[in-house]
Amino acid sequence: MGRNREIKAFDPRRPGQPLDLFTATDTKLPVIMEILRSPWIVRASDLIQPASTGMAGKKREREVEVVWDGTRAGPRSFMMEGRHYPVDAVVQSWAAERAWWDPRKRLSRRCYRVLARGGLYDVAYDRLAGRWLLVGVVD
Amino acid sequence: MTSRTTGLPVAGCSSAWWTEVAGFVHLHAHSHFSFMDGVSSPAALLERAAAYGMPALALTDHQGLYGAIRHYQAARNSGVKPIIGAEIVLEAVGLDDGVTIEGDVPPDNRLPLSPPVGSGRASASGFHLTLLAKDITGYRNLCRLLARTHVRTGDDPSVVALAELEQCSEGLIGLSGCPCGEAGAAVLAGLPMRSERALRRLERVFSPGDFYVELMHLMTPDSPRYIAALVALAQRIGIPVVATNNVHYLKRPDFRLHDVLASAGARTSLPGPYDRPNGELWLKPAGEMRLLFADVPQACDNTLAIAERCNLDLGLGGFHFPEAEVPAGDDAYSVLSKAAWRGLEQRYRPITPEAVRRLQHELSIIERLGFPEYFLVVKDIVDFAKSRGIRYSGRGSAGDSIVAHLLGITDADPIAHDLLFERFLNPARRQMPESTSTSTPGEGMRPSPTRRSSSWKRTGARYASASGACST
Numbered sequence: 001m002g003r004n005r006e007i008k009a010f011d012p013r014r015p016g017q018p019l020d021l022f023t024a025t026d027t028k029l030p031v032i033m034e035i036l037r038s039p040w041i042v043r044a045s046d047l048i049q050p051a052s053t054g055m056a057g058k059k060r061e062r063e064v065e066v067v068w069d070g071t072r073a074g075p076r077s078f079m080m081e082g083r084h085y086p087v088d089a090v091v092q093s094w095a096a097e098r099a100w101w102d103p104r105k106r107l108s109r110r111c112y113r114v115l116a117r118g119g120l121y122d123v124a125y126d127r128l129a130g131r132w133l134l135v136g137v138v139d
Numbered sequence: 140m141t142s143r144t145t146g147l148p149v150a151g152c153s154s155a156w157w158t159e160v161a162g163f164v165h166l167h168a169h170s171h172f173s174f175m176d177g178v179s180s181p182a183a184l185l186e187r188a189a190a191y192g193m194p195a196l197a198l199t200d201h202q203g204l205y206g207a208i209r210h211y212q213a214a215r216n217s218g219v220k221p222i223i224g225a226e227i228v229l230e231a232v233g234l235d236d237g238v239t240i241e242g243d244v245p246p247d248n249r250l251p252l253s254p255p256v257g258s259g260r261a262s263a264s265g266f267h268l269t270l271l272a273k274d275i276t277g278y279r280n281l282c283r284l285l286a287r288t289h290v291r292t293g294d295d296p297s298v299v300a301l302a303e304l305e306q307c308s309e310g311l312i313g314l315s316g317c318p319c320g321e322a323g324a325a326v327l328a329g330l331p332m333r334s335e336r337a338l339r340r341l342e343r344v345f346s347p348g349d350f351y352v353e354l355m356h357l358m359t360p361d362s363p364r365y366i367a368a369l370v371a372l373a374q375r376i377g378i379p380v381v382a383t384n385n386v387h388y389l390k391r392p393d394f395r396l397h398d399v400l401a402s403a404g405a406r407t408s409l410p411g412p413y414d415r416p417n418g419e420l421w422l423k424p425a426g427e428m429r430l431l432f433a434d435v436p437q438a439c440d441n442t443l444a445i446a447e448r449c450n451l452d453l454g455l456g457g458f459h460f461p462e463a464e465v466p467a468g469d470d471a472y473s474v475l476s477k478a479a480w481r482g483l484e485q486r487y488r489p490i491t492p493e494a495v496r497r498l499q500h501e502l503s504i505i506e507r508l509g510f511p512e513y514f515l516v517v518k519d520i521v522d523f524a525k526s527r528g529i530r531y532s533g534r535g536s537a538g539d540s541i542v543a544h545l546l547g548i549t550d551a552d553p554i555a556h557d558l559l560f561e562r563f564l565n566p567a568r569r570q571m572p573e574s575t576s577t578s579t580p581g582e583g584m585r586p587s588p589t590r591r592s593s594s595w596k597r598t599g600a601r602y603a604s605a606s607g608a609c610s611t
Contacts, residue, residue: 073430092360092362092363093358094358094359094360094362094417095358095359095416095417095418095419096416096417097394097415097416097417097418098410098416099410100395100398101395101409111360
């Protein structure tokens with residue numbers, strides 16, 4: 001269990017305690033979506049901090065297979081390490097074009113932040129390499 | 140009314156049609172007349188907007204109307220409704236009471252000023268604000284505002300003061316600006332109270348319903364929060380929102396040229412003063428803009444509502460003379476006729492039937508062609524020269540007119556010298572008289588060279604609205 005075993009063993013759902021945010025399992029998604037859209041809440045992984053202070057999110061970069069959903073203009077699902085992740089919702093998308101004048105640093109991506117299997121993932125289509133990447137697993 | 144190229148209605152059609160078919164109008168677009176910033180020509184932007192089936196397109200270059208007439212003419216030809224505006228730089232208006240300049244704000248609460256590019260002398264001195272002319276009054280006020288801004292003396296930056304904007308806000312629609320606007324910059328800096336103060340003060344400047352909170356989805360990770368914060372503020376204050384895309388180029392790949400121009404303009408190396416995170420400031424089609432603002436559809440609907448309310452008619456192709464002073468109850472033709480008949484009594488003794496016929500003939504043509512005010516203005520200048528002892532002479536084919544002779548503009552008698560009036564004004568050739576075709580009013584007469592500056596100075600002061608300037 002490691003040094004944080006007490007934290008990890010802590011059960012926040014004590015008997016008799018009401019579920020404050022989610023009245024039922026199927027209400028979880030809309031509530032999370034509203035929270036993510038809130039202008040006043042900032043995710044720890046968005047904070048720009050020195051590496052030594054640590055971040056709650058993890059920046060990763062690995063190739064994934066993505067099934068595209070043309071109707072909602074976003075990923076429908078992705079495969080990572082042999083596991084299938086159906087996308088519950090596309091939270092937001094953004095574009096990144098950096099250092100186009102420098103072949104060594106150039107970056108051209110279209111990124112999607114998606115909810116899948118209860119986690120929040122950033123997948124990106126790399127326009128230069130023509131492949132999908134998982135670029136972040138956050139919070 | 141339908142577009143000549145697209146066959147789509149462009150004016151007078153119902154709101155339902157606009158929303159359903161047209162979908163979106165870009166109300167914040169820069170052409171290459173935003174020097175060292177915008178990439179595309181007004182004509183290219185219009186061509187693309189017409190191809191998208193957009194019913195209107197606004198041109199809002201930095202601090203000027205240099206491309207406005209080209210945009211207006213090209214839009215009329217392409218069947219797209221032209222909207223003319225500008226992105227000005229405004230002084231800080233959301234500061235705490237008692238604080239007058241950004242430098243007096245505690246360092247932690249200061250906002251980043253607009254980057255040193257695009258806005259000439261106003262760069263890095265204030266905050267962006269988008270203005271659109273609803274009608275000719277708004278256009279005149281926009282011209283007046285920009286002219287005042289650019290004639291600052293010394294090293295004063297071309298920043299518009301709130302008081303000046305208040306004086307010139309009639310006929311204008313205001314949008315709160317891009318992230319370089321005070322409201323947007325304050326939200327990004329985590330200062331929502333300052334953003335609210337700025338929005339409240341700006342709202343009071345414009346007529347009710349003529350100020351909008353401008354939302355831009357620039358496809359950055361911060362964009363949803365930026366928009367949500369501004370929407371929340373707008374709802375709290377009761378200001379409508381409108382979506383724009385701060386268009387700087389026609390298509391996505393042009394962002395490189397924009398980066399290069401901005402860098403050269405700011406004399407820095409790439410990535411330049413904006414350090415843009417992507418290349419999304421292109422002229423996006425309605426569907427893409429609607430998708431970006433799927434959570435705030437009223438922001439897209441409002442672009443159509445604003446486009447419907449902007450009906451600017453510049454009257455290009457007609458003559459627009461400065462307004463002569465006319466007594467109450469009279470009009471320009473009446474005043475001109477009276478002066479001419481008085482002149483006939485003084486110049487012709489005896490008055491001959493030929494002179495009467497000639498005067499009647501000329502007055503009827505002058506009235507038909509719409510030149511009475513022109514004659515009155517020239518007469519006013521001549522009277523001024525006479526009163527100051529400044530030598531002058533009428534010139535060119537103005538000497539062929541008995542009206543000019545009777546008003547004292549010329550001295551040669553056109554009847555005695557058998558001069559043909561139609562050389563001067565001809566109903567078959569509806570244009571400015573030959574001697575004045577490229578001139579300002581009064582060019583048909585020449586004051587003495589030694590006193591010319593004082594004559595033109597007085598003329599300019601009195602009829603300044605007839606003059607224009609374009610700095611490059």
